[in-house]
Amino acid sequence: MSVNPDIQVERDTATFRSIDVTHMLDGSPEATNQRRIRQKQIGDDPQINRRNIIFMSHEERYEAAIARGLRIEQLKAEHDWDIMDENNAIMWCFSDIAMFVHKVMFIPAIERLGNKEQHDKWLPLAIDHKILGTYAQTELGHGTFLRGLEMEARYDKSTEEFVISTPKHSSMKWWPGSLGHSSSHAVLLATLYIDDQNCGMQPFIVQLRDLNTWKPLPGVEVGGIGPKMALATTDNGFLVLNNVRIPRDQMLMKYAQVSKDGKFTKSGAAKANYSTMMLVRVGIAHSCYFSLAVGATIVTRYSAVRRQGEIKPGAPEVKILDYQTQQLKVIPSIATAYAFHFCKEHLKWYYIETFQQIQQNDFSGLPEIHCVTSGLKAYMSDIATAQLETLRRACGGNGYLLSNGITNTYIQTLALPTVEGENTVLYLQVARYLMKCLKVAATGEAVKGSLSYMNEKIKTPYTSGLVTREDYSNVKKLLKLYQNMTVRLTQKAGDHLNKLHVSGQPKYEAWNNTSVQLVNAAKAYCQTYVLGMNIEGLSTQAVDLPGDALEVIHQLCVFYALHGITEQSGNFLETGCINITELHIIQQEAQEMMAKIRKNAVALVDAFDIPDNLLNSTLGCYDGNAYQHLYDSAKSDPMNQKQVLPAFEKYIKPMLQGKHTSKL
Ligand SMILES: CC/C=C\C/C=C\C/C=C\C/C=C\C/C=C\C/C=C\CCCCC(=O)SCCNC(=O)CCNC(=O)[C@H](O)C(C)(C)COP(=O)(O)OP(=O)(O)OC[C@H]1O[C@@H](n2cnc3c(N)ncnc32)[C@H](O)[C@@H]1OP(=O)(O)O
Numbered sequence: 230m231s232v233n234p235d236i237q238v239e240r241d242t243a244t245f246r247s248i249d250v251t252h253m254l255d256g257s258p259e260a261t262n263q264r265r266i267r268q269k270q271i272g273d274d275p276q277i278n279r280r281n282i283i284f285m286s287h288e289e290r291y292e293a294a295i296a297r298g299l300r301i302e303q304l305k306a307e308h309d310w311d312i313m314d315e316n317n318a319i320m321w322c323f324s325d326i327a328m329f330v331h332k333v334m335f336i337p338a339i340e341r342l343g344n345k346e347q348h349d350k351w352l353p354l355a356i357d358h359k360i361l362g363t364y365a366q367t368e369l370g371h372g373t374f375l376r377g378l379e380m381e382a383r384y385d386k387s388t389e390e391f392v393i394s395t396p397k398h399s400s401m402k403w404w405p406g407s408l409g410h411s412s413s414h415a416v417l418l419a420t421l422y423i424d425d426q427n428c429g430m431q432p433f434i435v436q437l438r439d440l441n442t443w444k445p446l447p448g449v450e451v452g453g454i455g456p457k458m459a460l461a462t463t464d465n466g467f468l469v470l471n472n473v474r475i476p477r478d479q480m481l482m483k484y485a486q487v488s489k490d491g492k493f494t495k496s497g498a499a500k501a502n503y504s505t506m507m508l509v510r511v512g513i514a515h516s517c518y519f520s521l522a523v524g525a526t527i528v529t530r531y532s533a534v535r536r537q538g539e540i541k542p543g544a545p546e547v548k549i550l551d552y553q554t555q556q557l558k559v560i561p562s563i564a565t566a567y568a569f570h571f572c573k574e575h576l577k578w579y580y581i582e583t584f585q586q587i588q589q590n591d592f593s594g595l596p597e598i599h600c601v602t603s604g605l606k607a608y609m610s611d612i613a614t615a616q617l618e619t620l621r622r623a624c625g626g627n628g629y630l631l632s633n634g635i636t637n638t639y640i641q642t643l644a645l646p647t648v649e650g651e652n653t654v655l656y657l658q659v660a661r662y663l664m665k666c667l668k669v670a671a672t673g674e675a676v677k678g679s680l681s682y683m684n685e686k687i688k689t690p691y692t693s694g695l696v697t698r699e700d701y702s703n704v705k706k707l708l709k710l711y712q713n714m715t716v717r718l719t720q721k722a723g724d725h726l727n728k729l730h731v732s733g734q735p736k737y738e739a740w741n742n743t744s745v746q747l748v749n750a751a752k753a754y755c756q757t758y759v760l761g762m763n764i765e766g767l768s769t770q771a772v773d774l775p776g777d778a779l780e781v782i783h784q785l786c787v788f789y790a791l792h793g794i795t796e797q798s799g800n801f802l803e804t805g806c807i808n809i810t811e812l813h814i815i816q817q818e819a820q821e822m823m824a825k826i827r828k829n830a831v832a833l834v835d836a837f838d839i840p841d842n843l844l845n846s847t848l849g850c851y852d853g854n855a856y857q858h859l860y861d862s863a864k865s866d867p868m869n870q871k872q873v874l875p876a877f878e879k880y881i882k883p884m885l886q887g888k889h890t891s892k893l
């Protein structure tokens with residue numbers, strides 16, 4: 230099929246070469262080649278490819294998802310993939326791999342929470358798929374408030390075993406992925422009791438199913454929790470344990486130990502047992518970038534080939550991408566995807582470095598990385614889901630079809646604001662850190678790390694520093710506005726908290742009565758962090774780009790900063806970080822920048838370099854022949870393989886013949 234001329238012209242008139250930017254996103258031309266080889270291995274594989282998924286039943290999809298997980302293992306061995314290759318393959322198919330939680334939570338939990346002997350025993354079994362596991366933490370009654378977990382593990386000194394039980398409905402495990410039908414084992418988080426003394430939430434390895442028959446073991450009641458909005462193949466489950474006994478060495482004992490005679494000891498940081506969640510929060514930030522890059526690619530290409538209506542009366546119908554309002558739906562998502570790319574790269578290295586320190590029992594970096602990973606997981610998933618919905622609607626009626634590729638991406642991404650810590654709750658964790666840093670700054674001590682900008686006192690009366698027109702495209706000046714806005718919102722929340730406390734409210738009550746302001750400050754901190762990483766990316770990752778490409782990536786960053794101010798203008802105005810005249814100039818600059826970026830919109834999404842067989846979209850194929858692909862997809866629907874369906878003889882015909890009132 231030839232390329233649609235409407236999309237070809239976009240590529241021909243772009244001011245830079247997409248491939249240069251692709252190399253930047255991958256890290257180097259060699260890395261691009263390597264990724265392409267890997268993506269071809271997964272995209273071309275009939276067991277991994279998900280082209281027909283939208284026409285499958287739940288059970289067919291589940292089976293295909295298990296086969297896909299297995300196939301990824303085979304490809305990994307055949308082609309000698311490293312961990313990042315594997316992560317990328319998982320990322321591309323995460324909503325359709327039944328053993329996803331085994332990979333991204335069960336194994337990492339054993340690695341992080343087990344001691345040397347436990348690693349030696351369990352990791353080879355898990356890595357070789359001799360056992361399949363889940364991460365069973367959430368209960369019917371408690372998901373967020375982990376100190377409230379009610380499943381009990383009581384130590385029995387006489388037999389050196391833990392006895393695990395579910396005392397009431399609210400204490401059953403509820404939600405763990407792959408628990409329903411696909412796990413033989415679980416890393417199960419339960420409250421440990423020794424001689425009736427509560428020793429807090431601890432991790433245990435519990436076998437759930439017989440490895441030969443796959444039947445639940447005695448005392449284990451397990452099943453699926455029912456159909457969900459998406460992620461149909463991650464069979465989320467429930468689990469009731471009736472006095473199930475496990476040996477003492479099946480409590481994962483890296484950070485807390487129980488001796489044979491029942492002595493409880495702790496080592497490491499207080500929240501060390503929460504460390505698996507941090508890794509997945511980093512994974513979710515990656516996933517938000519991928520989802521947004523997919524969405525932006527599909528909708529930008531579709532908007533460049535769909536013509537409808539006219540701008541100049543009587544002139545030929547225009548591409549919908551030429552409507553300014555359509556640009557406002559599409560261009561922010563491109564700019565955000567690029568900002569998220571820089572941010573997730575930073576986060577990856579930050580996490581790896583801090584994790585290495587933690588491995589050497591240096592926990593000093595934990596509070597800051599907990600704040601950053603919690604905040605970015607929340608912020609990036611909030612923004613990604615909001616923008617994906619805008620993008621989906623920007624496809625008009627075809628935005629409601631499953632074959633468009635964006636709907637599935639959207640509904641699976643919708644899980645991310647909830648899983649791994651509900652977003653509001655995570656913003657409140659960020660706010661705790663903001664309040665601590667505020668206290669440090671107030672004492673005159675230097676605040677370190679991502680909030681070091683708090684050290685600079687904001688002068689009153691304050692000026693924004695935006696003097697010349699050039700200042701409005703100076704990303705460092707714009708970043709300063711964001712930092713000031715964050716500090717002021719933090720101060721405001723802090724002042725409110727103190728005021729309530731001084732007026733007699735206990736601290737916990739004052740906290741709850743300030744939580745709206747606290748979440749607002751936390752979001753501002755996250756937004757500022759993402760912009761900061763985008764700007765850092767310009768001078769690190771983008772610096773070797775040819776001038777024309779660098780200019781476009783710079784424009785995107787400027788637009789990201791300006792557009793963010795227009796979206797949050799209330800916060801900027803209220804804190805006095807800009808005035809109304811400055812806001813008007815910012816709005817105008819943002820619009821002008823958007824028009825410049827429009828020229829390169831298709832080339833910018835091409836640079837994400839997502840092959841058609843992974844994009845899985847009728848609307849967003851590289852060749853721009855959306856109508857042909859829509860038609861082909863409709864024709865391949867199994868319901869269209871018969872001209873007359875059985876329902877005709879059964880119901881429609883009797884109705885046409887007036888027999889519909891008799892009993893069916
Ligand atoms: C290098 C990696 C690079 C790339 C990775 C790439 C790819 C990976 C491949 C694939 C992964 C891909 C994608 C993922 C995509 C999709 C994922 C889809 C599904 C995933 C499955 C989802 C699984 C789950 O949902 S599991 C269940 C998760 N549950 C939660 O998250 C519970 C949330 N609740 C909590 O975390 C806590 O209850 C709480 C933090 C809210 C409160 O806890 P608690 O009550 O105990 O706290 P407090 O006593 O109030 O104390 C708070 C103090 O504790 C500190 N704290 C809290 N948490 C931590 C932590 N994790 N680390 C450090 N410190 C922590 C906090 O700072 C407070 O300290 P303070 O000094 O007292 O203020």
Ligand SMILES: Cc1cc2nc3c(=O)[nH]c(=O)nc-3n(C[C@H](O)[C@H](O)[C@H](O)COP(=O)(O)OP(=O)(O)OC[C@H]3O[C@@H](n4cnc5c(N)ncnc54)[C@H](O)[C@@H]3O)c2cc1C
Nearest residue numbers: 364365366367371372373404405406644648649650651653
């Ligand atoms: C698709 C999916 C997959 C999952 N996979 C797993 C898994 O593999 N393993 C596992 O263990 N769990 C899993 N979960 C569970 C998930 O981690 C929890 O649902 C999540 O952490 C939220 O907890 P919750 O359901 O208790 O929400 P709740 O805490 O009940 O949240 C409900 C509302 O209460 C608010 N709220 C709660 N506490 C506070 C507070 N302190 N302050 C202010 N507001 C508050 C929240 O903001 C939210 O608006 C999964 C969930 C989903 C949807």
